[in-house]
Amino acid sequence: MNIYKSKSKEGQKFLKKIISRQIDMEGDTLFEVKKILDDVRKYKDTAVKKYTKEFDNVYLEDFEVKEREFDFAESKVEDDLKKAMKKAYENIWRFHERQISKGFEIDIEDVKSGSKYLPIEKAGIYVPGGKAAYPSSVLMNAIPAKVAGVKEIIMIAPPSKDGSISNEVLYGARLCNVDRVFKIGGAQGIGALAYGTESVPKVDIITGPGNIYVSMAKKLVYGSVNIDMIAGPSEILILSDGLQNPSYIASDLLAQAEHDELASSILLTLSMTEGKKVSEELKIKVRELPKEDICIKSLENYGAIIVCESEEEMVEIANKIAPEHLEILGFGKGISEKIRNAGCIFLGEYSPEALGDYIAGPNHILPTNGTARFFSPLGTDTFMKRMNYISSTKEGLENLKENIEIFAKKEGLIAHERSITGRF
Amino acid sequence: MNIYKSKSKEGQKFLKKIISRQIDMEGDTLFEVKKILDDVRKYKDTAVKKYTKEFDNVYLEDFEVKEREFDFAESKVEDDLKKAMKKAYENIWRFHERQISKGFEIDIEDVKSGSKYLPIEKAGIYVPGGKAAYPSSVLMNAIPAKVAGVKEIIMIAPPSKDGSISNEVLYGARLCNVDRVFKIGGAQGIGALAYGTESVPKVDIITGPGNIYVSMAKKLVYGSVNIDMIAGPSEILILSDGLQNPSYIASDLLAQAEHDELASSILLTLSMTEGKKVSEELKIKVRELPKEDICIKSLENYGAIIVCESEEEMVEIANKIAPEHLEILGFGKGISEKIRNAGCIFLGEYSPEALGDYIAGPNHILPTNGTARFFSPLGTDTFMKRMNYISSTKEGLENLKENIEIFAKKEGLIAHERSITGRF
Numbered sequence: 001m002n003i004y005k006s007k008s009k010e011g012q013k014f015l016k017k018i019i020s021r022q023i024d025m026e027g028d029t030l031f032e033v034k035k036i037l038d039d040v041r042k043y044k045d046t047a048v049k050k051y052t053k054e055f056d057n058v059y060l061e062d063f064e065v066k067e068r069e070f071d072f073a074e075s076k077v078e079d080d081l082k083k084a085m086k087k088a089y090e091n092i093w094r095f096h097e098r099q100i101s102k103g104f105e106i107d108i109e110d111v112k113s114g115s116k117y118l119p120i121e122k123a124g125i126y127v128p129g130g131k132a133a134y135p136s137s138v139l140m141n142a143i144p145a146k147v148a149g150v151k152e153i154i155m156i157a158p159p160s161k162d163g164s165i166s167n168e169v170l171y172g173a174r175l176c177n178v179d180r181v182f183k184i185g186g187a188q189g190i191g192a193l194a195y196g197t198e199s200v201p202k203v204d205i206i207t208g209p210g211n212i213y214v215s216m217a218k219k220l221v222y223g224s225v226n227i228d229m230i231a232g233p234s235e236i237l238i239l240s241d242g243l244q245n246p247s248y249i250a251s252d253l254l255a256q257a258e259h260d261e262l263a264s265s266i267l268l269t270l271s272m273t274e275g276k277k278v279s280e281e282l283k284i285k286v287r288e289l290p291k292e293d294i295c296i297k298s299l300e301n302y303g304a305i306i307v308c309e310s311e312e313e314m315v316e317i318a319n320k321i322a323p324e325h326l327e328i329l330g331f332g333k334g335i336s337e338k339i340r341n342a343g344c345i346f347l348g349e350y351s352p353e354a355l356g357d358y359i360a361g362p363n364h365i366l367p368t369n370g371t372a373r374f375f376s377p378l379g380t381d382t383f384m385k386r387m388n389y390i391s392s393t394k395e396g397l398e399n400l401k402e403n404i405e406i407f408a409k410k411e412g413l414i415a416h417e418r419s420i421t422g423r424f
Numbered sequence: 425m426n427i428y429k430s431k432s433k434e435g436q437k438f439l440k441k442i443i444s445r446q447i448d449m450e451g452d453t454l455f456e457v458k459k460i461l462d463d464v465r466k467y468k469d470t471a472v473k474k475y476t477k478e479f480d481n482v483y484l485e486d487f488e489v490k491e492r493e494f495d496f497a498e499s500k501v502e503d504d505l506k507k508a509m510k511k512a513y514e515n516i517w518r519f520h521e522r523q524i525s526k527g528f529e530i531d532i533e534d535v536k537s538g539s540k541y542l543p544i545e546k547a548g549i550y551v552p553g554g555k556a557a558y559p560s561s562v563l564m565n566a567i568p569a570k571v572a573g574v575k576e577i578i579m580i581a582p583p584s585k586d587g588s589i590s591n592e593v594l595y596g597a598r599l600c601n602v603d604r605v606f607k608i609g610g611a612q613g614i615g616a617l618a619y620g621t622e623s624v625p626k627v628d629i630i631t632g633p634g635n636i637y638v639s640m641a642k643k644l645v646y647g648s649v650n651i652d653m654i655a656g657p658s659e660i661l662i663l664s665d666g667l668q669n670p671s672y673i674a675s676d677l678l679a680q681a682e683h684d685e686l687a688s689s690i691l692l693t694l695s696m697t698e699g700k701k702v703s704e705e706l707k708i709k710v711r712e713l714p715k716e717d718i719c720i721k722s723l724e725n726y727g728a729i730i731v732c733e734s735e736e737e738m739v740e741i742a743n744k745i746a747p748e749h750l751e752i753l754g755f756g757k758g759i760s761e762k763i764r765n766a767g768c769i770f771l772g773e774y775s776p777e778a779l780g781d782y783i784a785g786p787n788h789i790l791p792t793n794g795t796a797r798f799f800s801p802l803g804t805d806t807f808m809k810r811m812n813y814i815s816s817t818k819e820g821l822e823n824l825k826e827n828i829e830i831f832a833k834k835e836g837l838i839a840h841e842r843s844i845t846g847r848f
Contacts, residue, residue, distance in 0.1 A: 080830050118764055168834065223643055225798060254842075258839040345811065351815055353843070354841075359828055361532045388780075390784050390786055407508055407509075413778075422671060
């Protein structure tokens with residue numbers, strides 16, 4: 001992996017490349033996805049069948065997963081994984097239960113008002129298929145929705161060529177009491193959830209990451225439904241004070257790199273010596289991995305070790321990158337307080353990213369690609385909305401009457417003014 | 425205004441039309457807006473100048489509002505409006521201060537984790553121009569951002585033909601300590617905020633309603649920045665138990681109708697007699713309004729009085745319509761607890777919508793067009809994001825170690841597994 005000094009020309013160039021990385025939402029893909037969505041809106045199940053044949057290479061007359069398929073899946077999942085999933089379920093539930101937003105009521109000049117938080121009624125969750133069919137993604141998507149009080153959860157996932165969905169994913173859906181599961185992926189799946197078809201119910205919100213087609217489709221249906229965020233390539237940024245175990249650092253960089261050739265794994269360290277040691281460790285460790293090729297490409301294109309001059313410089317770079325995962329190794333306690341943009345912070349040498357991927361409790365569906373500047377991790381509030389209310393007595397309205405009239409007149413809204421004056 | 429019985433064919437048809445009303449985000453407009461955004465991304469200020477000339481009929485070499493323009497605006501705004509705006513500022517601030525989400529920390533099997541809420545750094549707020557240049561919109565947009573702790577607020581508004589922005593809007597911006605104001609509107613304004621130009625800084629979130637070009641542009645830049653919601657036509661739904669003052673009801677329906685020919689004003693009542701009285705009142709009152717023509721078109725196309733058979737039926741219809749504004753007149757106290765979808769509820773005969781438009785405290789930027797099913801009113805949390813963290817000891821990681829290994833192996837992520845085992 002390349003080692004740069006932070007102030008060097010190459011270091012600056014690399015950082016600029018990472019910070020300005022945009023999801024390619026351009027031209028052709030946009031129109032292609034728009035066409036798929038329009039077709040699904042118009043031709044419903046017929047269009048879904050067509051695109052499933054085209055993209056997933058399987059013709060399905062009926063997309064919905066049946067009870068016997070869930071039974072079969074449950075019989076095939078190994079006991080130790082079932083146990084692990086149940087433990088994860090418990091911890092994820094505990095964390096997200098604490099995240100429920102509470103409403104309030106306030107009295108302002110004898111007018112009562114407040115905010116209430118209510119569950120969104122129907123949620124559609126997208127679980128990627130193929131090699132990325134992770135049972136942990138089902139848990140991370142469905143549990144916050146259940147905790148929020150969503151009435152109906154519809155899950156979709158792309159089918160394999162044989163028309164099946166992974167047993168682990170189906171078992172996860174059953175474990176989380178997902179109401180219905182459909183074997184539909186891609187933009188056609190997002191369209192089916194957003195507009196409804198003969199077989200798929202229209203939902204109010206769609207969550208969960210997917211490929212570029214899924215992301216683009218989520219963006220285009222936004223407004224007809226709500227969505228959680230737009231997902232891009234995933235990344236880790238590690239900050240080290242230079243006194244850390246290089247083996248731990250290398251293993252965490254690789255755990256990110258093995259996800260995807262587009263994944264980004266970056267170390268910021270205060271020590272060139274540590275940087276070099278980590279680089280050596282990477283060379284050894286990567287050879288032992290089944291996903292060696294993916295790791296090498298990812299580290300070459302989007303990975304780097306950057307030797308910084310100060311803690312302050314590191315914090316500044318971290319806030320600019322706004323990484324999905326941020327590990328902080330060493331330093332005094334105050335450093336994490338300076339981090340303003342990150343999906344999830346992992347503090348200390350015994351908090352590797354993998355701890356957060358499965359079982360610690362917090363969600364692993366996090367804002368990627370710099371969007372932690374403004375998006376939040378998936379959470380309970382993703383599946384809730386706020387509603388305001390106002391309740392005034394005659395005295396309360398009288399207190400504010402004059403000022404309302406001034407505003408309304410100035411804004412040329414005479415019916416507004418009369419709706420107040422007419423009451424006195 | 426048409427009076428229907430809820431179960432009649434015409435009543436059902438009208439309700440279906442309202443519930444299925446979609447913002448027209450189709451074909452040509454999408455491509456037109458995409459072209460404007462691409463141009464702004466590529467040619468920056470040059471493109472903004474071109475489109476401002478084209479759409480706002482004014483050529484501006486410099487878009488930024490200058491100190492002397494603020495001074496001039498302040499000197500022109502009448503004292504009584506200044507006083508009303510200051511009072512509104514105070515009440516809106518008090519309400520939104522209560523809305524700040526609080527983080528938490530939890531200990532799960534010796535692993536500490538939690539969520540923190542942090543302000544988004546830079547916000548862009550859109551204030552419509554022309555006839556809809558309302559100072560109240562500035563307050564409703566900017567105050568929650570300030571309360572949230574946003575560091576820099578950039579406001580944009582379309583210029584008039586003479587290159588100015590309304591004095592009241594500029595005074596509002598100064599009152600709210602908005603950092604910079606630019607005279608740019610439409611899709612080109614949204615593009616400038618999302619991508620940045622030579623003169624306009626790139627922001628992290630864009631809020632505030634606008635016309636169809638603005639809405640479409642917000643949708644297309646979503647992901648490069650966050651946005652608050654997609655706004656459509658505005659609406660009021662009034663529920664009456666049949667024992668209310670028909671004059672109040674008529675005046676509140678008109679206060680909605682005068683906004684826009686596309687606005688929707690609907691009364692659900694338990695009494696045909698009341699319905700007829702309201703209809704009579706409307707006929708008289710509408711003639712006295714300067715915006716009579718707009719009101720008539722709005723009431724004819726998107727307005728109705730619907731006589732329902734029961735309170736339960738009304739609640740069901742209200743939850744389906746998911747109105748921006750919902751007035752509840754009469755009934756027992758429990759009825760508002762059954763409302764699941766609405767932007768803001770106005771309870772009782774002395775809580776007309778106009779009270780919430782300006783000064784009660786709650787925000788007037790609300791989800792419209794049925795999106796209250798899944799969007800929230802603009803609020804403090806619109807300008808904040810959540811960040812998670814995990815902090816484990818060696819013992820904590822050891823407690824969860826085995827289960828992480830099971831997950832990682834099953835998901836084929838061997839580097840994940842090794843990042844755990846390598847620490848023991």
